[in-house]
Every structure is written in structure tokens, then in C-alpha cells.
Amino acid sequence: RKMATLSVCQPQLGGFSFENCKRNAVLEAEVTKLGCNVPSARKTGTTICGVVFKDGIVLGADTRATEGMIVADKNCSKIHYISPNIYCCGAGTAADTEMTTQIISSNLELHSLSTSRLPRVATANRMLKQMLFRYQGHIGAALVLGGVDCNGPHLYSIYPHGSTDKLPYVTMGSGSLAAMAVFEDRYKQDMEEEDAKRLVRDAIAAGIFNDLGSGSNIDLCVITKGRVDYLRPHDMANKKGVRTGNYKYKQGTTGVLTKSVIKLDLEVVEETVQTMDTS
């Protein structure tokens, strides 16, 4: 068995490879000269938000993923699992948020196995910001990180270049201004769970109805000490209409003029039995 060999002196390393960047730049220049467009990454032009209430955190997100001007996914899940007590909403490039949250979730799991303690939200925040800063914003992931640990409920917002804010209520994404308007009007300290859920639902709904990049349903995630409620979907703000008319024809609408039946003569040539291992 032969493998192709490379005339290199040193072994290859893993991680990002920038070999094709120059070629891609040349290709892009050629394509734009012809007047076509390079395919764009799928973004999650989004409304995500989070709020701290009396016993914990409520995270909310819409469910639309866009690819330029087209809706790529009508019901995508933007609230990602990080650890049993920490969840993270992601806005920006869909692949980046997905991979980033999965990598940090794995690292946190290894860390918590090594320390044999429940992970803290500040740890996840520090890991995320160090990774995003390392890649200088080229990883387009804007995140809302929330969870409850031994020190109480914490909520962070993390920007693609690596800056973070620790606040009682945060919004991110293209619909963040609409959602923030709702928060600024009605946020109160130490709310009850039902009030907090209603506030987050209204904030996401404001983003859905006033921003083109957000739409479809509202997902909520309520995190309290020892309990996580992942409500997907919590509210279907945009239901697709049901067709009122039936455009199928009844059997017998078309009159039958003649009917002829031709029998196909098949003869059995070979019969084999293959036993399956169903144990």
C-alpha cells in the first residue's frame, strides 16, 4: 500500500493551515471580475439575550439562520450546552459559534474532571475570551454566556475580538437594539422566574418583529441551582399558515374509458437464502 510522499524536512503540525489563502484571494478576484459572487458563510443574524433574576439566569434566542438574504434554517438551535450548569447563546457565523462552544465545553469537562468540581462561569468566560483574542476576531462568534455556580448566577457577553462584559442583562446580534430597548424599559432587580421569562420572551419577540435577520420561534433556557429548563420552542411567534383549500381531486373525477390488464410472466431463475445475524 503506497502513500503519496511530500518532500518536507520537518513533520506536519495540526491546526489552521494557511496554504490556500493566496490562491483563494486570487480566485475571489477572478470571480468578482466576472461579476459573480463567492458563496458567503451562513450567519445567524440573530437576537440573543440573557437576564439575571432572583434564583438564576434566563437565556433567550430566536431560531433563524440566514445565508445572505435567504433563510437557511427556520428552526436552528442557538442555545448551546457548555456544562450541566452553564449554557451559551451564539450570534455571528453559525459554524464559528458551534465549534467554539463545543471546544470550550470539552475543555470545561476535562477541567472539571481534573478539579472534581462543578465548573464556574468565570472559567468558561476566561477560556472563551482567551481563545477569541488569539484569533483576533477572525472567528466571528458573539456569545451570551450564562450559568449558576457555587458563587451564584453570572451572565457575561463576549464579543468576537475577545472583550467581555459582566452585566445583569445583555443582548447580542443584529436584533440586539430592539431587545435592549425592551430590557431597558422593564428590567428590575431580583425578578421572579415567570416575570423574567416573560421579559426575555418579549425582548426576543421585539428582535424577531423588528429585525430581518431574526425570526421564527423563541427558545428559552432557565438555569437555576440544580435545575435547567431548556424550553424549545417556548413560543412560536411566526406560525406558517395552514392552507384552507384542498387542491387534490377526488377519485373518479376523471372518467375511465377502457381498461386492459397485461400479465408479466416471471419465472424463478435462482433462489438464495441469506441468514441475518439477529442475535
Add this chain to the structure above:
Amino acid sequence: MLTGLLYCSVPVTGMGQQVGAYGVQDTLRSGFSSVKNELLPSHALELSEKNFQLNQDKMNFSNLRNIQGLHAPLKLQMEYRAARQIQRLPFLQSSHLALDTLKGNDESISFEDILNDPSQSEMVGEPHVMMEYKLGLM
């Protein structure tokens, strides 16, 4: 949004090709050189990623030296040097288990482990060339 920034136009040093004997470009092994290839990085992150591990180590060792004294980085670097020698021939896959454990890489996952895993690569290094390079016979 970001595609315009990917092609970097600021010339940097450190992108140069491998130099062969007598400090001249090794045309036989690394092909013809072009000034554009050597001066301009193909991506804004290329240089920073190439030296990331080295810079992290430098920073950590200097912190350690300031906090605990010269002996701390000295001992650690001695251990790293010893662990780095535990490997197979260069064209074969070595696990670097001791080195990873010392550096703490056994308890973390990053893009180096997921993307372009060298054990899954379709191309294999030429055994004779790599051995000669390792032994300094090139």
C-alpha cells in the same frame, strides 16, 4: 465582512523559506523563491499562529522566573528537553505523551487536535529526506 482583510498587505519578516547550506535559498528542496511569498503573509494570523506556542512558552517562563526565581524555568526546560527526545523517527507518528503531559496539553482540546490532524493526513513525509535533516546531514 472579513474577506477583504484576509489578504494581508503589510510586509513582515519571518516568512522566509528554509535556508540550506551557506545561508542561501535551498532551491532543490523548497523550490524557487519569490519576494512576494517571502515578505507578504497570506493571512493576517499566519505569523502569529506559527509562533504562538513559542511566544506562550516565553511569556510563561519569564513570569515563572519573576515569581519563583531562575531555577523554576530552568528545571522545567530541562524536563521539556528530555521529554522532547522521546519520539520515533521523524516520518513516523509519535504520541509525544510525556511532552504533552508536562505541557498540560493532555487536559485541553484546541484546533491543533481537531483540524489537520497529522496522523490523518493523506501525505507522508519522505523518510530519507527527513532522517537526513534530523541528523544534520543535509
